[in-house]
Amino acid sequence: MSQSHSSFSHLDPSGAARMVDVGTKPEQRRTASASCHVRCLPTTIEALRHAALPKGDVLTVAKIAAIQAAKRTDELIPLCHSLPLDSVQVDFLIEEDAIQIHTTAATTAKTGVEMEALTAASIAALTIYDMCKAVDKTMVIDGLRVTKKTKA
Amino acid sequence: MSQSHSSFSHLDPSGAARMVDVGTKPEQRRTASASCHVRCLPTTIEALRHAALPKGDVLTVAKIAAIQAAKRTDELIPLCHSLPLDSVQVDFLIEEDAIQIHTTAATTAKTGVEMEALTAASIAALTIYDMCKAVDKTMVIDGLRVTKKTKA
């Protein structure tokens, strides 16, 4: 059981929350990718294509929100370290009844950036939700997960 | 088509993003509930029960992160108004291979709090993800949606 304790890096042997000390870890280029999708009505996608997608504002607003949130991940997720992000990339894929969101965060730091990529994807999805909620009450955000990690 | 334009409250007639003017709307008590779940391995739930759930730190940290994020929704979702929240409630239900998250935000203001409830649920889920990611690479956050709205 003390084994399972030590498996959770954010818990000390007594089971209490802690911030891991990354002081002795080397600075390395690290990237993480995440994705999720906003499921919605086909008519919402259609309306978006007419009203907003040509100009792109909905997706641009979502992208900016995602980048801004990624830079503040340490303020949102309590035990995350503050990391200087080299870049945050946010891409969208419009499907018939969903908008896919793909994010990649990169840093040169002592610890990984999964949480930054996940936070970016999550806030992009919520921003799309916010901009479409007046026309579609059925939206659900699904499948938020890490899709790739690299360390070089 | 101009009809579909006006359906998206955050888009002006030209399709550009805008912040809605809520100046003439009355202040009303409004609540919104949201939920999502973190799907994970049964062994993760089991390990959590041994290591962390008795003491409760994982869920308490997630709850605090959720409340803090709800209060800052206007900083995360670009076109959201700043609202004084009357309360934010965060509850968890531990299942065999998932943790359900249920949130309710309440305000007395000119506009609703769906985004606050959704943001709280989303950040609670990400905080749990962060605390368990060292022991479980299979986690997915699913089913984030609004479950209820009231206005009185």
Place this chain on the structure above:
Amino acid sequence: MSQSHSSFSHLDPSGAARMVDVGTKPEQRRTASASCHVRCLPTTIEALRHAALPKGDVLTVAKIAAIQAAKRTDELIPLCHSLPLDSVQVDFLIEEDAIQIHTTAATTAKTGVEMEALTAASIAALTIYDMCKAVDKTMVIDGLRVTKKTKA
């Protein structure tokens, strides 16, 4: 001279900075408009028209930055009160060698929103500056001022 002291609402009779007590002022609908312009090379405007203005991303990013900054004016300008903004409007006018920025902030509160409108215009201008600085070293931001105030 003590007369001039009391003229500066943010200075107490001894000349020290203070935050004005707005406790007895009535809540009123208040708006303020501000403007400024980013002066640049005609070739920058031309390049923007080719590369970015059709899609609109430069101006959309500037608008979102402006709205986000307006909501945080109280964190940026030390003696400003926290105000719940009813709306923030940001418009652009592309000229031959400049981009004009016009903002309007509105609130229903005990004190005015000039600083919110000015902060929005200022951050919109800086965001455009940031996005064009690689192609134009001559840019200057000029003419930042309040253009209108209303109280109803």
Place this chain on the structure above:
Amino acid sequence: MSQSHSSFSHLDPSGAARMVDVGTKPEQRRTASASCHVRCLPTTIEALRHAALPKGDVLTVAKIAAIQAAKRTDELIPLCHSLPLDSVQVDFLIEEDAIQIHTTAATTAKTGVEMEALTAASIAALTIYDMCKAVDKTMVIDGLRVTKKTKA
């Protein structure tokens, strides 16, 4: 035209906004200086000299606001990277009908600090505007620009 696309470092080949990846750039000592001026009535300068300049509070408040804003440039300007600032310097020059503001930001990082210097100057100017707006309705902030950059 695709040439002009690539000239804007914050736009990808399709004209969409992006955050530049600075992962392969070397860390270097970089500084940037910026300036602007708050133009006002000569009587405002005179009143400031009587009421506030001896004690210095107006300029000290503006300086602190500028330093604080410079440290948060990445939260204000969406595509800026988070940089650890080595220092922020803010100086004022009182003229007959204007207050000049000069700022210098320094970092040891992978990208430059023009936006930090500009943000500091801009917020210093807005803070002075805020403290004098009750006595002078004619103020205009002019000439905000980068005056110098170094990289060593």
Place this chain on the structure above:
Amino acid sequence: MSQSHSSFSHLDPSGAARMVDVGTKPEQRRTASASCHVRCLPTTIEALRHAALPKGDVLTVAKIAAIQAAKRTDELIPLCHSLPLDSVQVDFLIEEDAIQIHTTAATTAKTGVEMEALTAASIAALTIYDMCKAVDKTMVIDGLRVTKKTKA
């Protein structure tokens, strides 16, 4: 014992943290005062009088930090509500071997402002500590408490 549970307004009957729902409480003018003191060497006070107190920068910086922190109390203290502050007042009293700090926060809201007054005093003290720590290793911050509350 369930009696003692309900005495802690921030704990639910099971002992878990919660944010109190203030939705049914009336908006009232509320003030709270707090104080603390930074104890230091007499030579530090003397040096401050020579170097910094005439110009006042140390105390002005501390005052601005205190006001800024009071406005963000809800971001610092997890279960605090976001309150629109009518004013924050910060005063200093220089003694032979200490600097006393007195703060008063005021709001017109559904809940009190003790935490805002305490946060202001605390951050003022820490800012003074920061500015004097190079010359005095003996400083201690003592006596932080609420001194008065009003509700009208």
Place this chain on the structure above:
Amino acid sequence: MSQSHSSFSHLDPSGAARMVDVGTKPEQRRTASASCHVRCLPTTIEALRHAALPKGDVLTVAKIAAIQAAKRTDELIPLCHSLPLDSVQVDFLIEEDAIQIHTTAATTAKTGVEMEALTAASIAALTIYDMCKAVDKTMVIDGLRVTKKTKA
């Protein structure tokens, strides 16, 4: 006297506040520890043991608030540099009529982390104060000081 001026690292020779330039200082592992205590009624400690300490929520909430505040020290203390924290540790010791708080912050950076450790201890104390203020009007926060510094 000019000697005393230069002793205060945050004051320039004229006595004005400034941010120290740390550009030429080497990056080193640095830690700082701080402590303080919340003095309260013995009955408060007893009630806490019954209601909240078994589950631990009060102390967990205080710990999370402390870690979050430490990461934002540069936003709270105006002349502090932004530092990437390697870790923040927060421990509590329950006495008969007080709760002791011990914090340690660590970084690998160009300047020390006393202010981060002090800010963490201060916000932990205020969070405990907030959670107990409904049952105890006598609480005082005392003895906030740096207890140890290391540099390697």
